[in-house]
Amino acid sequence: MDVRxxxxxxxxxxxxxxxxxxxxxxxGKPYIKKNAKAMGDVSGIIGISGEAVGSxxxxxxxxxxxxxxxxxxxxxxxxxxxxxxxxxxxxTNMISGxxxxxxxxxxxxxxxxxxxxxxxxxxxxxxxxxxxxxVIPFDSPDGKVVVEVCMDS
Amino acid sequence: MDVRxxxxxxxxxxxxxxxxxxxxxxxGKPYIKKNAKAMGDVSGIIGISGEAVGSxxxxxxxxxxxxxxxxxxxxxxxxxxxxxxxxxxxxTNMISGxxxxxxxxxxxxxxxxxxxxxxxxxxxxxxxxxxxxxVIPFDSPDGKVVVEVCMDS
Numbered sequence: 001m002d003v004r005x006x007x008x009x010x011x012x013x014x015x016x017x018x019x020x021x022x023x024x025x026x027x028g029k030p031y032i033k034k035n036a037k038a039m040g041d042v043s044g045i046i047g048i049s050g051e052a053v054g055s056x057x058x059x060x061x062x063x064x065x066x067x068x069x070x071x072x073x074x075x076x077x078x079x080x081x082x083x084x085x086x087x088x089x090x091x092t093n094m095i096s097g098x099x100x101x102x103x104x105x106x107x108x109x110x111x112x113x114x115x116x117x118x119x120x121x122x123x124x125x126x127x128x129x130x131x132x133x134x135v136i137p138f139d140s141p142d143g144k145v146v147v148e149v150c151m152d153s
Numbered sequence: 154m155d156v157r158x159x160x161x162x163x164x165x166x167x168x169x170x171x172x173x174x175x176x177x178x179x180x181g182k183p184y185i186k187k188n189a190k191a192m193g194d195v196s197g198i199i200g201i202s203g204e205a206v207g208s209x210x211x212x213x214x215x216x217x218x219x220x221x222x223x224x225x226x227x228x229x230x231x232x233x234x235x236x237x238x239x240x241x242x243x244x245t246n247m248i249s250g251x252x253x254x255x256x257x258x259x260x261x262x263x264x265x266x267x268x269x270x271x272x273x274x275x276x277x278x279x280x281x282x283x284x285x286x287x288v289i290p291f292d293s294p295d296g297k298v299v300v301e302v303c304m305d306s
Binding site: 036046082089093112117119120123124125127 | 188201235238264267268269279
């Protein structure tokens with residue numbers, strides 16, 4: 001995957017989760033995904049189409065999404081319920097939108113589909129593309145979030 | 154969701170899993186999804202775009218995907234590994250392709266994205282659309298598969 005694609009997703013995730021979720025993320029070093037090991041407890045997945053085809057996923061540990069729900073809505077959640085799923089879907093939409101705006105300015109026009117939200121302790125996600133999947137990990141005092149992007153041109 | 158959409162996905166799933174997977178499915182009564190309860194152990198999810206926007210998921214119990222892997226590839230699987238994920242992704246692609254061909258003949262032109270494959274015991278999937286999600290359950294001697302379709306026009 002073109003390395004130009006990394007930054008818009010990295011900064012999109014930090015901006016959206018800071019503005020909307022009230023959490024300050026510390027980005028780790030992006031890497032190429034080698035296996036489908038578990039990345040989180042609740043994930044949003046959105047398809048990307050247009051001048052490239054691929055998908056974006058955003059996987060939260062329970063601790064981090066709990067903090068986000070508290071900051072966004074004042075909710076003290078004890079489990080992943082429908083409100084949490086909707087919030088994860090909207091956050092995924094917003095990260096995708098933020099990154100696509102930047103990439104569009106750089107000449108790459110992309111569309112996004114509708115997010116699907118997956119919940120299940122230690123679930124894994126694999127994206128069926130021929131190009132490698134890029135993993136952007138983030139840490140915070142409340143927990144982790146991992147953004148995965150893959151695109152075939 | 155338009156009921157015309159049901160049959161192409163129902164017959165697509167039966168045809169693909171019979172031809173490719175060597176399993177004979179018994180379709181149950183389709184219903185509107187009320188909650189995000191667990192539907193399977195490994196799922197393929199694919200975004201749909203074009204004249205409608207939505208997503209399709211295909212969720213297998215372990216017993217059924219084990220039978221499919223045995224029939225397709227002669228593999229005796231003991232867990233969900235990368236070969237299983239790839240097979241689930243390809244099956245999801247083929248069901249989507251089969252349904253889209255039928256819908257295209259009926260005047261509804263749809264594109265599909267790239268499948269993502271989720272694995273995790275009893276995971277749930279929610280599709281973030283305003284229209285209801287339609288669930289098409291299938292049974293077989295080896296296990297169950299559930300096809301979920303949602304589309305906003």
